[in-house]
Amino acid sequence: MQIDRKTAPSKKKIVIDPHLWVDHYSDFLYRYTLSRISDDETARDLVQETFLAALESLHKFEGRSKEITWLTAILKNKIIDTYRKNSSGLNGKMRMDEAEKQQENFFEKESGQWKEEHVPQSFSADIEELLINEEFNEILRGCLSKLPPLWSAVFTMKYLDEEDTYAICENLCITHANFWVIIHRTKLNLRDCLQTNWI
Amino acid sequence: MNTLKKITCCCRKAIFLVERKHTEGIAVMDEIRLLIHLKDCPVCRIFQEQSLLIDCMMKRNQKFLKDKRINxxxxxxxxxxxxxxxxxxxxxxxxxxxxx
The missing domain is CATH 1.20.5 (Single alpha-helices involved in coiled-coils or other helix-helix interfaces)
Structure with a gap:
């Protein structure tokens, strides 16, 4: 079933065929989600919800962008909703408390210098090699999945989506100062996790 | 001596500045503070290098997932x-x- 619409004023005909969405776009949307949310079941649910939400708002599709761009925008909003939901839950808060407590141990309280057990050590490999090292990348993904949900959301939006800082703050309801504290703590945590699991 | 003390910073502050410098930029005074710290602190220099590595890996993660046949x-x-x-x-x- 194809859906044809004529849009004013250009009267350009838009042809959408939702029957082709699964074959054409579902794998891309699934991978897009998995790179932002590590839980497989949630990723599949979000792809499904995206298609169903798109069907509900077919009338809003004006053909100004490609179908896949429109579907990805719907999915992106759903991912942000999931970030918000996960961060506000009890589990999210517990993981945040745990991670914050752990980081208090990174530095000497008085001097602000690294504690001996957390001093950054060289990864003993060339940076270029590490970038393409499959095992090292897998460890990073594992470390990311252990982060408190809010930290993971902020970090993913900043470095993977390269979103504007103010847009991230607005979407996740955090202040600019909080944003920096989260970025700082996330990086500390990830680097330490990589060191623990790699060296 | 007092002036020098004012513009130096501890490792905790230095790595915060490292992050901010690479993402949003920092004030000139903080830039000087960071330069002085990094000059004498090989540990924070390692942190800086690894912090940039993580940024690059995050960007690459996107491509990796697009390339891989995860269906x-x-x-x-x-x-x-x-x-x-x-x-x-x-x-x-x-x-x-x-x-x-």
Missing amino acids: LSDDFKNNLKGLIQDKLVQKTGVMGDTVL
Whole structure:
């Protein structure tokens, strides 16, 4: 079933065929989600919800962008909703408390210098090699999945989506100062996790 | 001596500045503070290098997932096609041909 619409004023005909969405776009949307949310079941649910939400708002599709761009925008909003939901839950808060407590141990309280057990050590490999090292990348993904949900959301939006800082703050309801504290703590945590699991 | 003390910073502050410098930029005074710290602190220099490595890996992660053949199962896809079909029938039933 194809859906044809004529849009004013250009009267350009838009042809959408939702029957082709699964074959054409579902794998891309699934991978897009998995790179932002590590839980497989949630990723599949979000792809499904995206298609169903798109069907509900077919009338809003004006053909100004490609179908896949429109579907990805719907999915992106759903991912942000999931970030918000996960961060506000009890589990999210517990993981945040745990991670914050752990980081208090990174530095000497008085001097602000690294504690001996957390001093950054060289990864003993060339940076270029590490970038393409499959095992090292897998460890990073594992470390990311252990982060408190809010930290993971902020970090993913900043470095993977390269979103504007103010847009991230607005979407996740955090202040600019909080944003920096989260970025700082996330990086500390990830680097330490990589060191623990790699060296 | 006092002036020098004022513009030096501890490791905790230095790595905060490292992060901010690479993402949003920092004030000139903080830039000087960081330079002085990094000059004498090999440990924070390692942190800085590894911090940039993580940034690059995050960007690469996107490409990796696009490249890799991670796909939804056929069962899931067929089920999804069924749901879409049902929804379309429901929609055209309610709305008639006006959207068609």
